[in-house]
Amino acid sequence: MIPVYQPYFNGREKEYVNQCMDSTWISSKGEFIGKFERGFAEYIGAEHATTVSNGTVAIHLALEALGIGPGDEVIVPTLTYIASVNTIIQTGAKPVFVDSLESTWQVDPKDVEAKITPRTKAVMAVHLYGLPCDMDALTSICQKHNLLLVEDCAEAFGTLYKGQHVGTFGDIATFSFFGNKTITTGEGGMVVAKKKEVFERAYHLKNQGVSPAREYWHDVVAYNYRMTNICAAIGLAQLEQATDILAKKRQVAAWYREGLQGLPLTCHSEMPDTVHSFWMCSIAVNDPAQRNPLREHLKQVGIETRPLFFPSHTMPHCATQETFPVAESLASRGINLPSYPALSEIQVASICAAIKTYFA
Numbered sequence: 001m002i003p004v005y006q007p008y009f010n011g012r013e014k015e016y017v018n019q020c021m022d023s024t025w026i027s028s029k030g031e032f033i034g035k036f037e038r039g040f041a042e043y044i045g046a047e048h049a050t051t052v053s054n055g056t057v058a059i060h061l062a063l064e065a066l067g068i069g070p071g072d073e074v075i076v077p078t079l080t081y082i083a084s085v086n087t088i089i090q091t092g093a094k095p096v097f098v099d100s101l102e103s104t105w106q107v108d109p110k111d112v113e114a115k116i117t118p119r120t121k122a123v124m125a126v127h128l129y130g131l132p133c134d135m136d137a138l139t140s141i142c143q144k145h146n147l148l149l150v151e152d153c154a155e156a157f158g159t160l161y162k163g164q165h166v167g168t169f170g171d172i173a174t175f176s177f178f179g180n181k182t183i184t185t186g187e188g189g190m191v192v193a194k195k196k197e198v199f200e201r202a203y204h205l206k207n208q209g210v211s212p213a214r215e216y217w218h219d220v221v222a223y224n225y226r227m228t229n230i231c232a233a234i235g236l237a238q239l240e241q242a243t244d245i246l247a248k249k250r251q252v253a254a255w256y257r258e259g260l261q262g263l264p265l266t267c268h269s270e271m272p273d274t275v276h277s278f279w280m281c282s283i284a285v286n287d288p289a290q291r292n293p294l295r296e297h298l299k300q301v302g303i304e305t306r307p308l309f310f311p312s313h314t315m316p317h318c319a320t321q322e323t324f325p326v327a328e329s330l331a332s333r334g335i336n337l338p339s340y341p342a343l344s345e346i347q348v349a350s351i352c353a354a355i356k357t358y359f360a
Contacts, residue, residue: 030229055176
């Protein structure tokens with residue numbers, strides 16, 4: 001079986017984890033936490049970054065740090081992983097769904113502007129599968145209407161828009177380091193903020209609201225969203241290999257583009273003035289009736305795939321009578337192909353050959 005994803009451990013992961021074990025600093029204190037935070041912030045060009053225990057709590061913490069809560073509305077693409085939406089609901093705010101663009105699969109700025117109401121407090125940009133949203137349009141909309149901009153970069157480490165790393169455009173941004181992400185800590189995440197006061201609030205909230213001046217004094221309802229030193233050690237080793245990992249993933253995507261030419265499908269591709277990090281190498285078949293049979297065909301020859309996310313507005317707890325034609329179409333046609341850095345040219349060629357055989 002060729003899996004959809006597997007982590008790339010080719011650096012100092014074991015060495016750093018063993019250092020944690022030898023030092024006995026295995027929980028949420030230790031030298032690797034600060035090293036990983038500083039290294040990550042430097043890599044993406046951010047001012048402030050703090051580690052958390054996973055990518056979902058990163059989004060929740062980001063929203064809480066901005067003061068989003070009951071009575072507020074947050075505009076979010078319906079075509080996203082459900083964590084983007086659940087965390088909005090967890091704050092007491094209301095998610096307001098918008099459609100996507102066929103060309104990029106990213107949020108449609110025109111639909112964003114159409115959904116703004118007096119209760120809108122923030123827009124969430126989700127850089128789906130590693131391609132950036134139109135950040136010029138979204139930042140302009142947020143400035144025009146005095147809205148907060150949140151970036152969900154769970155799938156977008158290494159993604160650039162006009163030479164700038166995603167996560168550095170908005171008021172606050174989040175990253176995920178789950179086992180299938182471009183760099184991983186096993187479970188983990190990062191919150192990145194522009195303003196120092198927002199960053200300090202996020203840090204305070206992730207750390208049980210403990211007072212910086214009084215021992216074991218907690219002055220607010222808060223959370224334990226801290227990352228362990230062991231996870232940070234893995235993350236630091238991964239960060240040291242980030243350039244190599246991203247280059248390998250771009251090569252895998254290039255092999256797919258070449259191998260799938262002329263078939264009744266489109267590849268999720270890089271746009272002008274962007275760098276696609278290709279967290280997932282994704283395709284959309286022209287005919288939605290072909291999606292599931294193609295996946296089954298690939299499964300039978302030992303190739304694992306994933307469907308695109310179901311649109312969030314179709315989930316039972318988010319159900320709405322609205323329709324989102326582009327998101328619904330993409331979700332019915334999309335497939336994530338094996339996308340891990342260690343895939344060989346021969347393996348990608350075999351996957352492309354299996355897809356060609358299906359369409360023959």
